Amino acid sequence: MPQAMTLAEKLVARAAGTETVRSGEVVTCRVDLAMMHDSGGPRRVAPMLATLGAKVWDPDRVVVISDHYVPAVDAESAGILDLTRKWVKGAGVARFHDMQGICHVVLPERGHLRPGLFVVGGDSHSPTGGAFGAYMFGVGATEMCGVLVTGEIWLRVPETIEIRWRGRLGPGVAAKDMILATCARLGMDGGRYQAVQYTGDVIASLPMQERMTLCNMAAELGAQAGLIAPDDVTKAYLLAAGVPEDAIDIAGWQGDADAAPAERHDFDASALPPMVAAPHSPANSAPAADHAGVAVDQAYIGACTGAKLNDLRMAASVLKGRRVAAGTRLLIAPASTRITAEAAADGTLATLTEAGAILLASGCGACAGYGAGILAEGETCIASTARNFKGRMGASSSKVYLGSPYTVAAAAIAGEIRDPREFLA
Amino acid sequence: MTAPLIAGRAWVFGDNIDTDVLAPGLYMKSPIRELASHCLESVDPRFATGVRPGDIVVGGRNFGMGSSREQAVMALRELGVGAVLARSFAGIFYRNALNLGLLALVCPDADKVAPQASLRLDPATAVLTDTSSGTSIACEPLPPHLLAMVADGGLLAHLEKKMKTGAHR
Numbered sequence: 001m002p003q004a005m006t007l008a009e010k011l012v013a014r015a016a017g018t019e020t021v022r023s024g025e026v027v028t029c030r031v032d033l034a035m036m037h038d039s040g041g042p043r044r045v046a047p048m049l050a051t052l053g054a055k056v057w058d059p060d061r062v063v064v065i066s067d068h069y070v071p072a073v074d075a076e077s078a079g080i081l082d083l084t085r086k087w088v089k090g091a092g093v094a095r096f097h098d099m100q101g102i103c104h105v106v107l108p109e110r111g112h113l114r115p116g117l118f119v120v121g122g123d124s125h126s127p128t129g130g131a132f133g134a135y136m137f138g139v140g141a142t143e144m145c146g147v148l149v150t151g152e153i154w155l156r157v158p159e160t161i162e163i164r165w166r167g168r169l170g171p172g173v174a175a176k177d178m179i180l181a182t183c184a185r186l187g188m189d190g191g192r193y194q195a196v197q198y199t200g201d202v203i204a205s206l207p208m209q210e211r212m213t214l215c216n217m218a219a220e221l222g223a224q225a226g227l228i229a230p231d232d233v234t235k236a237y238l239l240a241a242g243v244p245e246d247a248i249d250i251a252g253w254q255g256d257a258d259a260a261p262a263e264r265h266d267f268d269a270s271a272l273p274p275m276v277a278a279p280h281s282p283a284n285s286a287p288a289a290d291h292a293g294v295a296v297d298q299a300y301i302g303a304c305t306g307a308k309l310n311d312l313r314m315a316a317s318v319l320k321g322r323r324v325a326a327g328t329r330l331l332i333a334p335a336s337t338r339i340t341a342e343a344a345a346d347g348t349l350a351t352l353t354e355a356g357a358i359l360l361a362s363g364c365g366a367c368a369g370y371g372a373g374i375l376a377e378g379e380t381c382i383a384s385t386a387r388n389f390k391g392r393m394g395a396s397s398s399k400v401y402l403g404s405p406y407t408v409a410a411a412a413i414a415g416e417i418r419d420p421r422e423f424l425a
Numbered sequence: 426m427t428a429p430l431i432a433g434r435a436w437v438f439g440d441n442i443d444t445d446v447l448a449p450g451l452y453m454k455s456p457i458r459e460l461a462s463h464c465l466e467s468v469d470p471r472f473a474t475g476v477r478p479g480d481i482v483v484g485g486r487n488f489g490m491g492s493s494r495e496q497a498v499m500a501l502r503e504l505g506v507g508a509v510l511a512r513s514f515a516g517i518f519y520r521n522a523l524n525l526g527l528l529a530l531v532c533p534d535a536d537k538v539a540p541q542a543s544l545r546l547d548p549a550t551a552v553l554t555d556t557s558s559g560t561s562i563a564c565e566p567l568p569p570h571l572l573a574m575v576a577d578g579g580l581l582a583h584l585e586k587k588m589k590t591g592a593h594r
Contacts (some may be wrong), residue, residue: 053588124444142580143520189513193516193519368450368453387445389446390446390468396449
């Protein structure tokens with residue numbers, strides 16, 4: 001009888017070209033897709049490739065997405081974007097998305113992901129791709145250069161840490177609250193650079209964009225990858241994104257029923273309130289009500305974590321017919337230009353702007369302190385982003401709280417943190 | 426290839442030192458020298474100006490959590506840091522450190538190192554000695570092939586060697 005394998009083991013075994021792998025074993029994998037952005041991509045790898053006199057092993061397996069320094073605001077950022085465009089042309093990389101949105105959102109949106117792929121990304125939030133049943137993880141630029149030259153990368157076959165969510169999410173409670181609660185219980189290194197897999201009836205009920213939020217913040221658990229076994233919801237998303245039906249294998253990318261995870265953590269969605277992470281760690285999370293009354297200068301809905309169409313709709317459901325409080329600013333940077341178009345078409349954007357939201361360009365923006373919307377000394381922000389490390393969004397004395405788009409929108413209206421359910425009729 | 430001994434003072438930090446304090450986003454567009462001058466400033470403003478070549482950074486749990494930005498490693502290297510020792514490392518930072526030729530060793534007893542202690546580290550054995558007290562701490566040694574890659578200066582140098590022999594395919 002063949003050895004039972006987890007989904008993570010199956011994905012790694014396929015890429016390693018072997019029948020079976022066991023967690024802990026070190027293997028070399030063939031890379032199906034390498035994704036880079038403007039900050040850690042061509043700007044960093046081009047000089048390394050030049051030093052080596054090497055070319056990209058397979059330009060058709062590379063996707064480049066400019067999202068960090070967009071749009072250019074000074075000579076440095078303009079230069080980085082220009083270098084990226086020129087490199088892509090010279091290297092023969094056809095899959096290039098220039099200022100179309102944030103890489104982790106654009107990658108699936110444009111049909112580049114599917115179950116079974118082994119993908120490296122030059123960004124720490126690369127586990128987002130695991131929401132589609134792909135094994136995707138983040139690497140630094142030097143390691144990316146190694147992939148570009150050889151088409152291979154080594155890794156230690158991960159153990160699987162199962163995060164099982166059962167019950168039912170209440171109104172005004174979202175995937176962001178689930179992952180903040182998970183960070184609080186497991187801590188910022190609870191993922192131990194292994195594979196986190198989300199399971200349970202709650203996961204099955206979530207749309208893809210919410211699943212992406214969970215896998216995205218597997219990074220905040222310190223996991224290498226965040227996985228969700230693909231199902232019909234996955235398939236419907238991918239078909240809509242233009243992936244051919246015969247390229248979508250759902251049944252083949254399920255963990256074996258008798259492959260036990262190394263750890264399992266059970267959570268009850270029915271008892272989960274809206275959560276808020278206080279400065280300076282996502283693990284510093286507690287019910288939003290515990291932070292009620294904390295005044296905010298800025299509310300920010302943005303980033304790969306918290307500005308997908310679903311996220312904008314959550315914010316709109318709170319903001320509809322209301323106004324942003326005097327003395328508070330609400331900045332919204334939709335995660336992709338396609339999302340902006342969709343939100344314009346369904347009326348979501350109008351709801352946001354009528355409430356007084358200021359729309360920003362699609363990109364990583366203020367989340368990592370690169371773009372528009374950074375904070376002054378002593379300011380307080382609540383954001384739908386993934387990280388609230390000290391100084392990340394600007395001045396080192398600024399404070400960032402994290403919450404769901406519902407919670408961020410509620411804070412924008414109230415001028416202070418509140419439980420968003422107060423605003424949902 | 427034998428790695429030379431590393432000698433310097435200890436700069437001791439706590440748990441969860443993140444990549445944003447190592448390489449702040451505000452300065453990510455800047456040349457590495459400028460970026461490095463802000464390394465760790467929000468947790469210890471004296472570090473970037475006070476650190477000397479060979480000094481050893483000692484962290485707690487989950488050192489280097491957060492971003493995949495290699496500048497977090499490059500900033501430490503630019504400042505001349507000889508090695509980073511921590512009770513545990515975040516996965517991407519750990520790989521980045523070794524790939525860029527910065528010695529990163531898991532050291533379960535890292536919390537026993539006193540700030541500014543005079544240290545000597547043998548990369549091959551991973552034995553850390555406090556030169557004033559003479560006491561030693563055992564860190565976890567790297568496997569020889571990774572130690573060799575670090576001694577070569579990282580993955581790029583390693584690839585250069587491999588490409589010269591045509592062994593990269």
